[in-house]
Amino acid sequence: MIERIETGQRMSKIVKHNGVAYLCGQVGAGDTVAEQTRDCLSRVDALLEKAGSSREHILQAIVWLSDMADFDEMNAVWDAWVPEGHAPARACGEAKLARDVLKVEIIVTAAIPD
Known part of the structure; x- marks a missing residue:
């Protein structure tokens, strides 16, 4: 069974199938790569939950x-976030991202524990 969460015409924010969650790409707000990465990862946390x-x-x-x-600025935030x-x-x-102000986009696939 495939479950789609927060589905719109173009995409779903989450698709669940066979114990795996596929998240749509997440971007964040802020002026710096670090700010955008922190916000982006906060959004990933919310979708994972x-x-x-x-x-x-x-x-x-x-x-x-x-x-x-x-790369190094993003990794400093990433490394602190990953358990x-x-x-x-x-x-x-x-990559050229969807809007010129965007500096980072993260796509995540995660297992859904039993």
């Missing part, structure tokens, strides 16, 4: 930066 999961159950994360020069011993498989790349 709504899906019945948590950051300890993240399987994979894909991080898009508008400029790879911001020790629970780092997911992760990829990070540079």
Whole structure:
């Protein structure tokens, strides 16, 4: 069974299937990469909770930066957020994001514990 949560015409914020939660890409508010990353990860936390999961159950994360020069600044926030011993498989790349003010977007897939 597939469960879609907060579904609109274009996308669902969460799709659950076979014990896995797939979150739509999250962006955050703020002027700096650190601010946007913190806000983005706060939104990920809220969606994970709504899906019945948590950051300890993240399987994979894909991080898009508008400029790879911001890699270290984003990682400083990311590293503080990921629980020790629970780092997911992760990829990070540079991409043109949906709006010019966006500096980071994060896509997460997480297990839903029984």
